[in-house]
Amino acid sequence: MSDKRRLIIDMENIVKRYFIGQPNELEVLHGVGLKVYEGEFVSIVGPSGSGKSTLMNMIGALDLPTMGKYYLDGFDMYNAREDDLSAIRNTKIGFVFQTYNLIPRMTALKNVELPMLYAGMGRRERTVKAKKLMHMVEMEDRMHHKPDELSGGQKQRVAIARAMANDPAIILADEPTGALDSATGRLIMDIFHRLNKEQGKTIVLITHSNELAEETERIMSLKDGLIISERKGTGKVAAG
C-alpha cells in the first residue's frame, strides 16, 4: 500500500459508546484506527461481539462515532448532520447485505433504480443505467422479476447492481455470502473481484470467515472493540 493513493476511509481513534451517562453505559469500540485506500479490497474479520457490526455501521454512515476522527472520501463525518449522512449513504456508499434487503413489491430493475431515484436522477437516465448494471451482473433476463421470484444468488447479484448504482466510493459488503451455498457464494465473490480489478472499486468485506478474508489484499482482525492485527491476505481463492 502506497500513501500516494487516495485515502477513502480515514479513521483514527474511533470510540463508540452506547447508553451514555446511564448505569449500563457500554463502550463497544475502544479507539479503532482504520485506513482504506482507493482501489483496495480489504476485509474486516472478527467473532460476533467483537464490534464488527458497529464498525460497519460507522463506515457506512448509518451511525456516528462518540469520539474520534472519520473522513470518508475527504468528507468530515464527525460534524455531519442527518441529511448529510443520507446524501453520503446515497452517493459514496454501496451496501450489500447478508439478507439482500431488496424491496419486495418492486421489480429487480426498480430496486436497482432506487438509489438513483433518491439521488434525483431522471426516469429515462435511471432505467438506462439500471439496465447496464443488470447486464454487468448478468441479470438482464430476470430484471422484470420481483425478488421473491429470484434465487438467493440472483437476489444478491441484484443487490450488488443496486450498490453500484450511484458509482459509490466504496462497496460495503456485510457477510454477502452468509446466506448462500458455497458455489453461489463463490460466484458472488468473483463478482467482487471483478469489480475490484476491472473497475478499481474499493471494497470493504465484513465477514467471520477467514477463508474468504484470505482472498482480499488486507485483513484486519477485530476483537473486543480493537483491531488486534492487520496482515496481507494470501490471495488464495476459496474453492467454489
Next chain:
Amino acid sequence: MLLGENISMALASILANKMRALLTMLGIIIGIGSVIAIRTVGNSVTETFSESMSSMGATNISVGVTQRETEAVKSEESGLEFRGRRDRKYPEEKDYITDEMIDEFRNEFDKEIDYILLNESIGSGVISVGGNNAYVSMVGGDEGYFKGQNLELVAGREIGDKAQKGGKAVCLISDYAAKKLMGSEDYEAVIGRKLQSVSGRKFYDFTVVGVYKLEDMGMLFGGNEDRETTLYTTLGCAKSHTHVKGYPNFTVSKVTDTSVDSYELRSRIQIFFDRYYHTNREFEVSTSSMESLLDELTKTMDKISLAISIIAGIALLVGGIGVMNIMLVSISERTREIGTRKALGATNGSIRLQFIIEAMVLCLIGGLIGVILGVSGGLFAAKLMEANAHPSISSIIESVAFSMGIGLFFGYYPANKAALMNPIDALTYE
C-alpha cells in the same frame, strides 16, 4: 423525490394488500358516500321543486282565511311541520273575505301588487252534444285570474272586460272537451254554441266564446278514463250560481320588481287583514308564497344534510383512525424496507412523504369509491322520488378534497414515525 414515483409506489403497496385496504377504506367510503347521496337527493329535490315553482309563478302570494292556531299548535311549528289541528274547522261564509275588503286592499297595495286573482268554483258537471259527453269542472274567474292562468287559445277569443263586468254566461272550454263533444278537431265549430252543463239536478247554460289548449299533464291523469277539464266562465256568472258572498282565499301577483320583498309584503298583508279579523276568535287571514315554501324546503333539506354530515363526519373520523392504524401496522411490517431505503440514501423527508402519500392515496381511493356509490345511490333515490337528478358537483369536489385531507392528517403521525426510525435498528428488525 418525484410525486409520480411516490404515487406509483403507494398504489403498489395498496394493491399488495387489497382486502386490508378495502376494509380500511370502508369508513371513508361510508362517510363520503352518505354525504354525497343525501346532497344529491337534496339537490335534486330542491331543483325540481324550484323548477316547478317558477313555472307555477313563484311571485304569487296566496291569501286565505284559516283557523286560528292555538298556542299548543304553534309550539309544534318548530322543526318539521306537523300541523295537526285536532278540531279542524273550515271558514263559513260569514268569515270570508268580502268584496269591500278586496277593494280596500287593492287601493292600499296599489304599488306592490300587479293584479289579484279571484275565482269561484261552481262544481263538476257534464255537457252533452248529440250524445257526446264531456266532463267539466266549472270555475268563474276575474280578469286577474285569467291573466294568471295564461291560457293559450286555439279558437275563438278570450272572455272580454264587458262580459266580465256584466257577469255574462260565456265560457272557455278545453280542446279536449271540444273534441269530445264535436267528435273532430274542428274547434271553430264549437264557438258560439250554447251548451248546458248538468250537475245533479242543476242546469247551467253557457255560450262558448273560446277553446283553450289543455296543458299536457303527462300520464299523471292518464288512462282511458274521460278526463274532467276546466270550463272557465266569468266571476259574476259563477257568483250568480253559487250565491256565495266573499272569498275563502285569493291569490296576489306581486309586481315583478325586486325592490318589493315578498316577506315584508306578506307581513303587511297580514297586518291589513288583522284589522278586519281581530274580532274573529276562530279565523284569521294568513298568507303563503311559493318563495317561502321553497325556502322552507331548502331549510329542511339543509337540516337533514347537516344531521347526515355529522354522522358522516363520525364515520370519517373512525375511517381516519382506521387509516392511521393500518399505516402503523404497515410501517411496522415494512421496518426493514424503511431501513434499506435509508441505507440507500432516503432522507427522513422522503420517507415521510412516501407514507403520507400512501395514506392520502388510500383515502382518495376510498373517497372516490364513496363518491361513485353516493352519486349512484342519490340519483337512484331521486329517480324513485321522480325528481330530476342533479348531482352536487361542489360536494363531490369537497368530499374528494376532504378525504385527501383525512389522509394527510391521519397519515402524518405514522409517516413521521417511519421517517424518524433509526436506520440501524430498522435494518436489523426481525
